[in-house]
Amino acid sequence: MIITLSSDITPEQLQSLSALIGSFGYKLTEVKTQGGRYLVAVGSAEFDIRLVGKAPGVSDVHRVSDAYKLVSRKWRVTPTVIDLGGETHVHEGDLTLIAGPCAIESEEQVRSVVSHLKRNGVAIMRGGAFKPRTSPYAFRGLGLEGLKMFHSIASQAGIKVISEVVSPGHIAEMYPYIDIFQVGARNSQNFDLLGELGKVDKPVLLKRAMAGTLEELLQSAEYIFSSGNEKLILCERGVRTSEPSYRNALDLNAIPALKEKSHLPVIVDPSHGVGVRRWVEPVALAAIMAGADGIIFEVHKHPEEALSDGAQTLNYLQSERLIRRARAAFQFRRGL
Numbered sequence: 327m328i329i330t331l332s333s334d335i336t337p338e339q340l341q342s343l344s345a346l347i348g349s350f351g352y353k354l355t356e357v358k359t360q361g362g363r364y365l366v367a368v369g370s371a372e373f374d375i376r377l378v379g380k381a382p383g384v385s386d387v388h389r390v391s392d393a394y395k396l397v398s399r400k401w402r403v404t405p406t407v408i409d410l411g412g413e414t415h416v417h418e419g420d421l422t423l424i425a426g427p428c429a430i431e432s433e434e435q436v437r438s439v440v441s442h443l444k445r446n447g448v449a450i451m452r453g454g455a456f457k458p459r460t461s462p463y464a465f466r467g468l469g470l471e472g473l474k475m476f477h478s479i480a481s482q483a484g485i486k487v488i489s490e491v492v493s494p495g496h497i498a499e500m501y502p503y504i505d506i507f508q509v510g511a512r513n514s515q516n517f518d519l520l521g522e523l524g525k526v527d528k529p530v531l532l533k534r535a536m537a538g539t540l541e542e543l544l545q546s547a548e549y550i551f552s553s554g555n556e557k558l559i560l561c562e563r564g565v566r567t568s569e570p571s572y573r574n575a576l577d578l579n580a581i582p583a584l585k586e587k588s589h590l591p592v593i594v595d596p597s598h599g600v601g602v603r604r605w606v607e608p609v610a611l612a613a614i615m616a617g618a619d620g621i622i623f624e625v626h627k628h629p630e631e632a633l634s635d636g637a638q639t640l641n642y643l644q645s646e647r648l649i650r651r652a653r654a655a656f657q658f659r660r661g662l
């Protein structure tokens with residue numbers, strides 16, 4: 327059950343409301359976000375929720391049977407709109423394109439990708455500065471200095487920046503140089519990290535875990551929301567299967583399923599989803615046709631020289647074609 331509190335609820339009203347719900351054996355969590363103040367009540371006893379609805383200080387009450395509550399579409403029917411400032415929004419009904427290298431490597435690389443994105447009207451650039459790598463000997467990113475450089479060049483060009491955060495201890499130092507925090511597959515269930523991102527007033531793009539279920543992804547999103555941050559974007563990036571021909575299996579089923587289950591925008595990462603450069607475009611287009619609100623993909627001037635994920639990274643020509651076809655696919659879907 328989710329109870330939306332009115333902004334002028336008094337401490338006394340809150341106390342008697344909590345006592346009322348507690349008397350039915352429900353466990354209460356108070357949630358305060360940029361968007362409002364809520365009580366999430368978890369319990370199983372049947373009672374007339376109108377009793378709660380008419381209590382002073384309550385503006386709205388809903389039963390939500392899902393394990394996740396605040397991210398559920400059963401509670402909030404209106405799709406969430408993520409406002410990145412300027413003209414940039416991420417939401418249902420639009421197609422968000424995010425592109426950039428797997429990792430930030432140099433100033434020259436960032437400038438080059440920024441002009442590629444500007445030429446193609448892409449408003450958000452990805453690029454990892456803190457890279458989670460399977461091998462400790464692989465390139466692990468340029469760290470905070472790299473992020474500062476990335477942000478400075480991109481923001482001067484009017485481009486928003488998304489970069490992965492791997493540790494709760496990095497959030498504060500990354501905060502001024504980022505527009506969207508990315509939580510990667512490996513940290514999708516790092517609950518300390520999720521909780522800390524709940525205290526931040528910047529959007530978070532949350533990826534599905536390597537073999538995570540949709541329910542696990544939504545519960546992870548619930549961690550961030552219930553810790554105070556409503557600005558969430560879900561990201562399908564493929565799951566690991568026993569098939570060795572590609573890196574992951576992009577789960578197209580997840581797109582309509584997540585759109586139905588949650589009010590949050592759903593973005594798809596075809597680069598990690600398939601892991602093979604020449605298959606990125608077809609799966610990206612399929613994701614758009616399946617209802618994705620956007621795609622995030624890897625691009626590099628010379629993918630074969632990229633310091634990470636080169637095999638799944640598009641060159642500029644391929645990226646340009648994908649961007650064009652992605653927009654065409656989206657227009658086609660809208661006209662259906």
Ligand code: PEP
Nearest residue numbers: 428510511512533563598
């Ligand atoms: C990435 O976006 O470069 C990345 C590491 O993705 P994922 O967490 O999906 O593996």
Ligand code: MN
Nearest residue numbers: 428624634635
């Ligand atoms: Mn990558």
